[in-house]
Amino acid sequence: MAKLSPEDALVRRISRRFPRFRGSGVRLAAGDDAALWQPRGGFQTALTSDWFLEGSHFLPHLHPPDSVGWKCLARAASDLAAIGGTPRCFLLNVALPSSCTGRWLDGFLTGLRRAAKFLDCQLAGGDTTRHERIQICVTVIGEVEKDKAVLRSGARPGDLLFVTGTLGLAELGLKQLKRGSRAKTAALRKHFYPEPRIALGRWLAENRFATAMMDISDGLSTDLARMCEASGVGAVITEGALPVPAALPAAEATRLALYGGDDYELLFAVPAGRLRALKQTLRQRRIQCIGAITKKKKLLLSNRERRTEQLLPRGWDPFRR
Amino acid sequence: MAKLSPEDALVRRISRRFPRFRGSGVRLAAGDDAALWQPRGGFQTALTSDWFLEGSHFLPHLHPPDSVGWKCLARAASDLAAIGGTPRCFLLNVALPSSCTGRWLDGFLTGLRRAAKFLDCQLAGGDTTRHERIQICVTVIGEVEKDKAVLRSGARPGDLLFVTGTLGLAELGLKQLKRGSRAKTAALRKHFYPEPRIALGRWLAENRFATAMMDISDGLSTDLARMCEASGVGAVITEGALPVPAALPAAEATRLALYGGDDYELLFAVPAGRLRALKQTLRQRRIQCIGAITKKKKLLLSNRERRTEQLLPRGWDPFRR
Numbered sequence: 001m002a003k004l005s006p007e008d009a010l011v012r013r014i015s016r017r018f019p020r021f022r023g024s025g026v027r028l029a030a031g032d033d034a035a036l037w038q039p040r041g042g043f044q045t046a047l048t049s050d051w052f053l054e055g056s057h058f059l060p061h062l063h064p065p066d067s068v069g070w071k072c073l074a075r076a077a078s079d080l081a082a083i084g085g086t087p088r089c090f091l092l093n094v095a096l097p098s099s100c101t102g103r104w105l106d107g108f109l110t111g112l113r114r115a116a117k118f119l120d121c122q123l124a125g126g127d128t129t130r131h132e133r134i135q136i137c138v139t140v141i142g143e144v145e146k147d148k149a150v151l152r153s154g155a156r157p158g159d160l161l162f163v164t165g166t167l168g169l170a171e172l173g174l175k176q177l178k179r180g181s182r183a184k185t186a187a188l189r190k191h192f193y194p195e196p197r198i199a200l201g202r203w204l205a206e207n208r209f210a211t212a213m214m215d216i217s218d219g220l221s222t223d224l225a226r227m228c229e230a231s232g233v234g235a236v237i238t239e240g241a242l243p244v245p246a247a248l249p250a251a252e253a254t255r256l257a258l259y260g261g262d263d264y265e266l267l268f269a270v271p272a273g274r275l276r277a278l279k280q281t282l283r284q285r286r287i288q289c290i291g292a293i294t295k296k297k298k299l300l301l302s303n304r305e306r307r308t309e310q311l312l313p314r315g316w317d318p319f320r321r
Numbered sequence: 322m323a324k325l326s327p328e329d330a331l332v333r334r335i336s337r338r339f340p341r342f343r344g345s346g347v348r349l350a351a352g353d354d355a356a357l358w359q360p361r362g363g364f365q366t367a368l369t370s371d372w373f374l375e376g377s378h379f380l381p382h383l384h385p386p387d388s389v390g391w392k393c394l395a396r397a398a399s400d401l402a403a404i405g406g407t408p409r410c411f412l413l414n415v416a417l418p419s420s421c422t423g424r425w426l427d428g429f430l431t432g433l434r435r436a437a438k439f440l441d442c443q444l445a446g447g448d449t450t451r452h453e454r455i456q457i458c459v460t461v462i463g464e465v466e467k468d469k470a471v472l473r474s475g476a477r478p479g480d481l482l483f484v485t486g487t488l489g490l491a492e493l494g495l496k497q498l499k500r501g502s503r504a505k506t507a508a509l510r511k512h513f514y515p516e517p518r519i520a521l522g523r524w525l526a527e528n529r530f531a532t533a534m535m536d537i538s539d540g541l542s543t544d545l546a547r548m549c550e551a552s553g554v555g556a557v558i559t560e561g562a563l564p565v566p567a568a569l570p571a572a573e574a575t576r577l578a579l580y581g582g583d584d585y586e587l588l589f590a591v592p593a594g595r596l597r598a599l600k601q602t603l604r605q606r607r608i609q610c611i612g613a614i615t616k617k618k619k620l621l622l623s624n625r626e627r628r629t630e631q632l633l634p635r636g637w638d639p640f641r642r
Contacts, residue, residue, distance in 0.1 A: 003590065004550070005543060005546075005634055005638045005640075006638055006640035007638045007639060007640050008547065010640065027365060028470065031473075031476075031551070032366045032407060032472050032473050032535075032551075033369065033400040033401075033403035033404050033473070033535050033536060034365055034368060034369040034400050034401050034403065034404050034470075035367070035368045035369065036366070036368075036461075036465065036470055037365065037366045037367075037368055038365050038366060038402075039366075043358075044348060044355070044357050044358065044359050045358045045359060045366055045462075046355045046356070046357055046358075047355060047356045047357075047358055047412060047445065047446065047460070047462060048354065048355040048412070048446065049412040049414050049447050049448050049458070049460055050448050051414055051416055051448050051450050051456075051458075053416060053450065053452055053456070055452070056416075056450055056451065056452060056455075056623070057369065062351065067634065069524075079354040079355050080354075080355050082354035082355065083353065083354050083355050083357075085355060091368060091369070091370040091460060093370050093371075093458050094371055095372055095374060095377075098640060099388060101640070124368065125368065125370065126370050127367065127370050127371050127372050127458075128372065129372050129377055129639040130377065130640050131374055132376075135372075135374070135456055136369070137372075137414050137448075137458035139368070139370055139412060141366075141368060142355075144357065149349065149355075149357055151349065151353050151354075152352075152353050152354070152403075161603040172433060202559075215354060216356050222326060225326075226329065229325070229329075230352070230353075300415035313326055314413050317326045317327055317328045318328060318450045318451035319326075319327035319328050319331065319422070319451050
C-alpha cells in the first residue's frame with residue numbers, strides 16, 4: 001500500500017493521542033467521513049462551536065501550546081455548562097502552518113488531551129488543513145436532560161442574580177502575562193487553564209433552580225446585557241457584592257469584573273422563593289449573589305457610595321476593538 | 322436597554338436570514354449558548370466539520386461570495402452523504418474582516434441560505450468573530466438509520482467499485498476560472514455550486530447495497546487509497562471506464578479525474594452478487610462501475626493500452642503543496 005499522505009499521517013498522529021471513554025455516546029470516531037453519536041435515553045443533544053484563533057484569542061509568543069489546547073476545548077465546553085449540559089465528545093478543526101506540526105502540535109495535543117480527560121469528552125472527528133496562522137474551531141457535543149436545559153431567556157423580575165468564582169481573574173492573568181510576569185499566579189492559571197462549571201450548571205438545571213443561565217466569557221457587563229435582552233428584563237448589580245480579585249484597588253477590581261473576558265464562570269437567575277433551598281443544598285460551592293432582575297429594561301450598577309449609575313456593556317467585542 | 326453590541330448585531334443579522342424548517346430536529350436554535358437537537362426515533366446523530374478558508378479553499382478575487390456560502394455548507398454535507406446520512410442542521414463559524422461585513426456578507430448569506438434550503442438543513446448556531454482573512458468552519462449535524470451507516474472500512478475483495486457523476490469536472494472549472502474564463506460552463510457551475518449526493522447515499526445505505534462508501538473530495542486516487550487503507554484491501558481501476566469531462570484530450574481527462582479535487586461525488590463498493598439488483602432499481606441515476614476491490618493491497622490503474630500501472634495518491638493535500 002502507498003504510504004499515508006502528509007495530511008492523513010497528521011490526522012492519525014492526532015487521533016492516536018486521544019483515549020476513548022466508556023459511555024461517551026460516540027459510536028464511530030475520527031477516521032471516517034462523519035462521526036456517529038447517541039445520547040442516553042431521556043437526553044437531548046446539545047451542540048456548540050467556538051473559534052480559537054491566533055492573534056484574536058491567543059498569541060503564540062505569550063501562550064504556551066498546552067494552554068491553547070486546554071483552552072480551546074474548555075471554552076467551548078463552557079457553553080454547554082451554560083445551559084446545564086454535559087460535554088461528551090468534540091470535533092477538532094485545526095489549521096496549522098507546516099512549521100507548527102512538530103513540537104508546537106505536541107504541546108497543543110498534550111493540553112487538549114488533558115482537558116478532554118478532565119471534561120470526560122472524547123475526540124470524535126474534525127478537519128485538518130494547512131494555513132499561515134494557527135486557526136482552531138472546536139465543536140462540542142453533549143447531552144442535557146429533556147426539558148431541563150436552562151436558556152438565557154427565562155429571567156423574571158424579582159429573580160436574584162448569582163455568579164460563580166471570581167470575576168475578572170482571567171483578565172488580570174492576561175495583564176500579568178503582557179507585563180512579562182512569569183509568576184504562576186492563580187490569575188495566570190485561570191487565564192491559561194479555565195475550568196468550565198459543568199457540574200454546577202448541570203446541578204442547577206436538574207433541580208430547576210435557575211430560570212436563566214449563561215456563561216460569562218466576554219465580561220459580566222456584556223453577558224448580563226445579553227441575558228436581559230433575551231429575557232426582556234433589566235437588572236441592578238451591587239458593586240460591593242462582586243466577587244473580585246483580591247489585593248487590587250477597588251476601582252481596578254470592579255473594572256476587571258465588569259469588562260474582563262475569558263472568565264467562563266456561570267451567571268444565573270434564581271427566583272427569590274427558591275433561595276433558602278438553594279443555600280441549604282449548596283454549602284460548599286462558591287456562588288455569590290450580585291444583584292437582582294428588574295422589570296425596567298435597564299442595566300444599573302449600585303456603586304460603593306450607594307449611588308446608582310448606568311452599566312454599559314463594555315466587555316470583549318471583536319468588532320469594536 | 323443598551324443597543325446591541327457590534328458582534329450581537331452581526332449574529333442577529335445572520336440568524337434572521339435563515340428560515341426554520343419543520344421537522345429539522347432542532348429544538349433550540351441560534352441565539353442561546355448552545356443548540357438543542359434530537360434525531361427521529363430509530364436514527365443516530367451523524368456529525369462532521371469542515372474548513373473553508375480564504376487562500377486555501379477559495380480566493381476572494383475569483384470566487385463570488387454566494388459560491389463561498391453555498392460551497393462551505395455543501396462540502397460539509399457531502400461528508401454525511403458519504404456514510405448514508407441526511408443533513409438536518411448546521412453550526413456556522415465565521416471569522417471576517419470588518420470590511421466584509423457588508424456586501425460580501427450579504428452575498429455569502431444568499432448562497433448559504435440557498436444551500437440550506439436545497440439541503441433542508443437549518444442554521445442552529447455557531448460563533449462569529451473578526452479576523453484579517455475570511456475563515457469559515459461549518460459543522461453539519463444529521464441523522465442516519467441505526468446500524469445502517471456505511472463506513473470506509475467495509476470493502477471486500479471482489480466488490481465492484483462505483484462512482485457517481487463526472488470526475489474531475491470541478492477541477493476543470495477551477496482551471497477555466499484561473500484562465501480568466503467567465504463562461505458559465507457546467508464545469509464552473511460544478512466548481513462553484515457542488516451538489517452533494519445525499520439522496521443516493523441514503524438510498525444505498527438504507528438498502529445495504531454498499532459495503533464501503535466515502536465522498537471524493539481530494540481526487541479519486543487519494544480518496545480510493547483511503548478507502549483501501551481503511552478496509553485493508555487494494556483496488557484496480559480501469560482508465561477507460563472513468564466518467565471524465567467531455568471534449569478533452571484523454572490524458573488530460575484522466576489526470577483531472579484521478580487527481581482533481583472538489584468533486585463531492587460518491588465512491589462506493591458493491592458485492593458482485595448485488596449487481597443485478599442494484600442496476601434494476603437504479604435505472605435513472607448516473608453511476609459508473611470503474612473497477613474492483615482486490616485482496617492485494619495495491620492501487621492499480623489498467624490504462625487505455627491495457628497495461629497495468631501503479632496508481633499513486635496524488636490528489637489534493639494541503640501539507641504537500
